[in-house]
Amino acid sequence: MSEVAKLAGVAISTVSRALANPGRVNEKTHAKIDAAARQLGYPPNAMARGLRIGKSNTIMIVLPGSLYYGASQVIPQILQSINKALIQSGYNLMIANLDRGAGSERHILDLPFGGAVRGAIILSSKSPEVDGRSLASAGLPIVSMLLDMSDAGLPSVVTNDHEAVRDVTAELIGLGHKRFLYLARPEGSYHDVERFGGVLKALDAAGMPENAVVRSGGNLDYQQGFQIGLEAVKDFVELAEKPTAVIATSDDMAISFMSRVQGLGFRIPGDLSIVSFDGSPVCEFCSPPLSTIEQPVTEMGEAAVALLLTCIEGAETSIERRKVIPSKLILRESMARPRIEQE
Known part of the structure; x- marks a missing residue:
């Protein structure tokens, strides 16, 4: 607004008055202010509406x-x-x-x-x-x-975070999987509680113990999904009894995990099935194409x-x-x- 006032050769208060109540400024002054606003790319009409009603849009x-x-x-x-x-x-x-x-x-x-x-x-x-x-x-x-x-x-x-992860875990159990690796978001966060709770619910419904799933991660922000996936590979390699299915709570985690673990010689889905959460378009173009829970x-x-x-x-x-x-x-x-x- 100060730049408009300087270019038009008027006071800032005059610009404010012209926008808020054009009738209080003479036509010549209003024309100068309007021309200056347009030259500077300042949106006088939208601002004027907001000021007149006293509310932002x-x-x-x-x-x-x-x-x-x-x-x-x-x-x-x-x-x-x-x-x-x-x-x-x-x-x-x-x-x-x-x-x-x-x-x-x-x-x-x-x-x-x-x-x-x-x-x-x-x-x-x-x-x-x-x-x-x-x-x-x-x-x-x-x-x-x-x-x-x-x-x-x-x-x-x-x-429906809880129900969606419960259902995909039940799907994996139905395929014959009995040992799982869960790639976690920050422990105790809303999404971790909901999604991990879904895993445990499916295990309980199938009569399987809670220790059928091993958690990895839980100490990094979800934005660091690629890093969580890479660290999960280290956890996976160290396990004496290898899980046959991975449930990742974001596509980023699954993609980095899948890329690195295949480089170590594990076959997907031959040795290890993977499913993730989010539904990013890139999942379709992974190798192999990644199963994912698509958020609407x-x-x-x-x-x-x-x-x-x-x-x-x-x-x-x-x-x-x-x-x-x-x-x-x-x-x-x-x-x-x-x-x-x-x-």
Whole structure:
């Protein structure tokens, strides 16, 4: 706004007045401000609407930390679906929180307290909080996506993590697998609790002991999926009694594990079946093509936007606090009967 004022030769307050209430500025001055704004690429019409109604038309999505190595390959799909749904409703998307440092979190909280954003979608993460301030304390409508925070009062859009992993474990048991390696997310996190709980549920239903599954990982952030997969290969090699099936809680983990373990001479799926979670498009082009539990990210993004806009419109009492959209298993060549069963 200061650059517009300088180019137009007027005060900043005049630019603000021209945008908020064009009728209070004479036609000649307004024309200069408009020309300067267009030359600088400043969107006067959108800003004017926001200032006149006293509300921003920007929605912020809070990402869960730096995306190491471009990990979590479904995030671009999520952003695309959310952005498309927001544009159709007349809103803009702001991406925030690529680095969960105190400085960036403080800046993120400054935005809603300053009125720069109208609502927020928090993606698979807790709400940032600095110096006693949080998004919720700003009175901002918020929806959580991929992480169930309904118990904390936040409308949440999630998938059926527990049931999906339970069902694929049961599928592997049905193929004849009796020993499993589980590639874990951070131990005790929402997704680890849900997904590992699904594995244990399937084992219990089949009358198999909990020690039929060996955990690997659990000490690194999920963004470091490639590294988790590589470390899991070391754990696998050291096991005296080798598992015949691997359940990875992200595609990244499965891809790096599969690449490295094949380099050691293990055949997939001859010696080892592998299934992962997320449903990244790249899984189809792995060697062999990777079975994966596909998250319905487009539908979840659309549902998150719909919930948020309902909250913005003041109809919170009529919304679902927890919306579950089921994932689906895509079976590919990385899953088969264990070799001993084939023989």
